[in-house]
Amino acid sequence: MIKDKDQVPPLMAFFLITGAQIGVGVLSFTSVINKYAGHDAWISIIVAGIIIHILIWLMYKVLNKYNGKDFAAIHREIYGKWIGAFISIIISFYLMFLAAVVLRSYMEIIQVWMFPDVKLWALLLLIMPLIYYIISGKFRIVVGVCFLGVVYPFTLMFALIYPLKYSKITNILPVFDHSLMEIVQSSALAMFSFLGIGALMIYCPFIKESSKSQKYAHFGNLYTTSIYVVVCFVSYIYYSQHEIKDIIWPTLGLWKIVELPFLDRFEYIGISTLFFVILPNLALYTWGSSRTLYRVLHIKQKWISITLLTVIYFICIVIEGREKILLASDFITKIGVGLLFYIPILFVMHFISRKVKRNAS
Amino acid sequence: MKKKLTEKKIQREFEKLFNDLKNSDDFIDYQIDHGTDKLSIGYFNSAIDNKKIEAFVLPYVQEFNYTDLEELDNIIPIANSFLTNDVSKIRRNLLEGFLFIHMEQSEQKYLLIPVPLMKTRQITSPEVEFSVVGPKEAFVESIDTNLNLVRKRLNIPELTIKKMKVGTITKTKVAVVSIKGIADKNNVDTVVQRIQDMDMDQVIDSSYIQQKIADNINSPFPQLLDTERPDRIAAILAEGKVAIFVDNSPHVLIGPTTLVEFFSAFEDYFLNWTIASAFRLIRVFAVFFSILVTPLYVAILTHHFEIIPKELLGTLVSSRSQVPFPPILEAIILELTIELLREAGARLPTKVGQTIGIVGGIVIGTASVEAGLTSNVLLILVALAALGSFTTPVYQMGNTIRLIRFPMLLFAHVYGLLGVSICIAYIMVHLLKLTSLGRPFFEPVFPYRPKDLKDAFIRLPFNLQDKRPFAVRSEKVLRETSNGKNDTS
Numbered sequence: 071m072i073k074d075k076d077q078v079p080p081l082m083a084f085f086l087i088t089g090a091q092i093g094v095g096v097l098s099f100t101s102v103i104n105k106y107a108g109h110d111a112w113i114s115i116i117v118a119g120i121i122i123h124i125l126i127w128l129m130y131k132v133l134n135k136y137n138g139k140d141f142a143a144i145h146r147e148i149y150g151k152w153i154g155a156f157i158s159i160i161i162s163f164y165l166m167f168l169a170a171v172v173l174r175s176y177m178e179i180i181q182v183w184m185f186p187d188v189k190l191w192a193l194l195l196l197i198m199p200l201i202y203y204i205i206s207g208k209f210r211i212v213v214g215v216c217f218l219g220v221v222y223p224f225t226l227m228f229a230l231i232y233p234l235k236y237s238k239i240t241n242i243l244p245v246f247d248h249s250l251m252e253i254v255q256s257s258a259l260a261m262f263s264f265l266g267i268g269a270l271m272i273y274c275p276f277i278k279e280s281s282k283s284q285k286y287a288h289f290g291n292l293y294t295t296s297i298y299v300v301v302c303f304v305s306y307i308y309y310s311q312h313e314i315k316d317i318i319w320p321t322l323g324l325w326k327i328v329e330l331p332f333l334d335r336f337e338y339i340g341i342s343t344l345f346f347v348i349l350p351n352l353a354l355y356t357w358g359s360s361r362t363l364y365r366v367l368h369i370k371q372k373w374i375s376i377t378l379l380t381v382i383y384f385i386c387i388v389i390e391g392r393e394k395i396l397l398a399s400d401f402i403t404k405i406g407v408g409l410l411f412y413i414p415i416l417f418v419m420h421f422i423s424r425k426v427k428r429n430a431s
Numbered sequence: 432m433k434k435k436l437t438e439k440k441i442q443r444e445f446e447k448l449f450n451d452l453k454n455s456d457d458f459i460d461y462q463i464d465h466g467t468d469k470l471s472i473g474y475f476n477s478a479i480d481n482k483k484i485e486a487f488v489l490p491y492v493q494e495f496n497y498t499d500l501e502e503l504d505n506i507i508p509i510a511n512s513f514l515t516n517d518v519s520k521i522r523r524n525l526l527e528g529f530l531f532i533h534m535e536q537s538e539q540k541y542l543l544i545p546v547p548l549m550k551t552r553q554i555t556s557p558e559v560e561f562s563v564v565g566p567k568e569a570f571v572e573s574i575d576t577n578l579n580l581v582r583k584r585l586n587i588p589e590l591t592i593k594k595m596k597v598g599t600i601t602k603t604k605v606a607v608v609s610i611k612g613i614a615d616k617n618n619v620d621t622v623v624q625r626i627q628d629m630d631m632d633q634v635i636d637s638s639y640i641q642q643k644i645a646d647n648i649n650s651p652f653p654q655l656l657d658t659e660r661p662d663r664i665a666a667i668l669a670e671g672k673v674a675i676f677v678d679n680s681p682h683v684l685i686g687p688t689t690l691v692e693f694f695s696a697f698e699d700y701f702l703n704w705t706i707a708s709a710f711r712l713i714r715v716f717a718v719f720f721s722i723l724v725t726p727l728y729v730a731i732l733t734h735h736f737e738i739i740p741k742e743l744l745g746t747l748v749s750s751r752s753q754v755p756f757p758p759i760l761e762a763i764i765l766e767l768t769i770e771l772l773r774e775a776g777a778r779l780p781t782k783v784g785q786t787i788g789i790v791g792g793i794v795i796g797t798a799s800v801e802a803g804l805t806s807n808v809l810l811i812l813v814a815l816a817a818l819g820s821f822t823t824p825v826y827q828m829g830n831t832i833r834l835i836r837f838p839m840l841l842f843a844h845v846y847g848l849l850g851v852s853i854c855i856a857y858i859m860v861h862l863l864k865l866t867s868l869g870r871p872f873f874e875p876v877f878p879y880r881p882k883d884l885k886d887a888f889i890r891l892p893f894n895l896q897d898k899r900p901f902a903v904r905s906e907k908v909l910r911e912t913s914n915g916k917n918d919t920s
Contacts, residue, residue, distance in 0.1 A: 200860065207863075217879060341849070
């Protein structure tokens with residue numbers, strides 16, 4: 071059982087959900103999701119957000135049934151020792167890989183926009199100890215990083231006021247120009263930007279009165295959805311649809327237009343501040359991964375964390391070049407969406423296992 | 432037979448005691464005839480007040496009639512004197528400024544009379560935390576005077592003082608002060624426990640204790656607030672915190688504390704809340720400015736000069752055109768110069784210090800720009816940063832800000848703005864991890880407690896602050912007021 075002192079208030083579920091969801095994707099998702107729905111893709115985000123709401127609701131249904139237990143324990147109860155451990159290990163490897171891809175994607179932006187000839191291995195040597203420093207402490211520290219990683223970068227939203235001056239509302243008209251099917255197809259792509267909610271199943275026991283936190287978790291998802299919708303909306307009225315197709319990071323383009331008397335090229339500030347956005351991702355994913363492994367393998371979490379970070383370090387170095395990064399992130403997001411569908415499966419499975427157990431007794 | 436043996440043993444112990452005492456030349460003992468009996472008197476000359484002996488001891492010893500020490504004890508008009516034959520007690524009390532009187536006939540009884548010399552500095556106005564308005568008293572080196580200064584502000588029976596002695600050599604008096612029923616018992620127990628567990632031979636100043644009982648002794652951030660203002664201590668005790676008084680130290684420690692508390696001057700409470708809030712915000716801004724400005728200069732000029740608009744770039748380029756060094760070297764040279772000036776100014780007497788300030792500030796500054804060693808833009812920035820770090824009301828936090836600028840500079844040089852971000856992240860995580868007496872140090876930012884923000888970066892009016900800060904975990908959260916029914920007698 072987790073001690074009362076190590077638990078965080080229910081409100082923190084808001085920051086944990088949002089902190090896990092918003093990441094480097096916020097720079098690029100606008101030019102990905104319009105593949106089917108075009109300028110109506112912002113509706114797809116809302117659709118995706120609603121689906122995520124349902125998934126969160128399902129997760130809390132399961133979690134409330136298994137009062138104060140996490141993924142590893144629930145798996146063990148539903149599937150038994152071996153299969154449960156196997157699924158938990160898969161999930162923790164997924165989280166580790168996700169962290170590596172997030173970090174690598176951020177590094178790519180650094181390489182393209184700020185330092186073309188940065189020595190990646192050296193820069194990572196600065197960042198990896200930072201992540202270890204975060205996850206080596208109590209879970210409280212990870213939550214704190216999520217909190218600051220949500221609050222502080224919010225200031226970047228104000229930078230979206232500047233592009234409005236050069237934007238045309240006609241770019242986004244007429245609304246509902248696409249079929250429902252196209253919007254749904256796009257929302258499947260938009261789901262990529264909402265990944266990471268599954269970590270809820272891992273840190274749930276660390277939230278005080280976790281059933282009360284459901285409200286805040288939904289608020290967190292709502293916040294993420296609204297941030298995405300705002301970014302998407304501004305992007306689509308600033309760029310025309312055939313323009314945005316060829317841009318990899320449209321949000322950076324939005325920042326470029328910011329002009330202050332003492333400041334040009336706001337995107338440099340934006341990219342550096344974005345470090346605080348990806349930090350919660352990295353911390354939460356690696357923590358979740360190491361925590362799940364610890365629950366299954368019962369090795370000291372310290373050693374698991376060090377091993378995981380070393381693996382992430384080498385994954386980041388090995389993945390080199392745009393194609394490989396795209397390949398890796400495609401791969402991991404596909405698994406991620408697949409795992410999102412695992413949540414309803416888990417929901418059904420827990421019903422079945424309950425039934426079976428009741429019948430057996 | 433047995434009785435004789437113990438008597439002999441005691442005799443030997445006393446002989447040993449006096450031999451030990453006589454090792455030091457300031458130990459004085461002499462004998463006076465009193466009728467048929469002989470009196471011996473002894474004391475440490477450096478620990479006692481001669482005037483007291485002349486006025487209150489010797490006249491009574493010589494002129495009155497008595498047959499044993501108990502009678503003498505009643506005659507001498509000094510409180511807290513006592514009779515004992517405990518060797519270790521005698522030794523300890525002699526060192527603390529007692530004198531002993533012994534009668535040949537009364538066996539092994541010794542009368543101990545307190546005549547300590549109490550020479551302390553006069554109570555002066557605070558120097559480190561000076562304020563224009565408000566009380567002008569500051570703590571001095573005597574713990575009794577300091578406790579008195581607080582007791583007269585909080586004359587309630589709930590004010591409890593727990594006294595201890597620490598340091599195997601110095602045996603320094605330490606007092607843990609709190610208000611019963613308001614302060615969290617756990618906090619008080621933690622402080623007492625940590626002081627009792629302290630393993631030190633010497634405690635010269637309260638800062639020794641601060642360093643020894645801090646939660647993380649390797650952190651550059653001070654985790655206990657120190658103050659020299661009795662009014663601040665009184666206010667903070669009423670808030671439910673714990674104060675640690677140390678003898679021979681004019682600084683009193685307060686815990687648990689939070690980061691924002693280091694940016695609040697006590698003067699904030701003497702001013703109207705709007706003004707006080709504005710000053711606090713300026714102070715917070717000054718600290719951020721002081722930490723970030725030179726690293727940003729280095730980051731931008733080394734890696735991303737595109738950030739600077741064309742018009743401003745012209746000014747910067749023309750001021751840097753003569754400088755042969757990269758920005759990092761330029762910045763480090765100037766920062767080190769300022770640190771040198773500060774160190775020199777702090778070590779020298781005030782008058783010489785002022786001269787150094789003028790030499791450093793005007794002569795070196797102008798000369799180095801004219802010689803083309805630094806750009807005058809950076810000179811302005813560094814000077815402003817130095818000014819900014821002086822605005823922190825607590826000296827120790829100022830030192831921390833001085834220090835953390837340097838790693839930030841290096842990060843900025845290597846990875847530009849990203850490096851600055853990474854360094855800030857390190858500091859932020861460190862602050863998240865820090866605790867003060869086990870309570871989070873970064874409160875009320877995280878753990879996020881909006882109610883405690885009333886007295887953090889801004890100070891809201893008193894009538895909105897009806898509750899004690901949650902960070903203290905006070906046993907009485909609500910501040911009880913008299914509802915306008917004040918005692919008029």
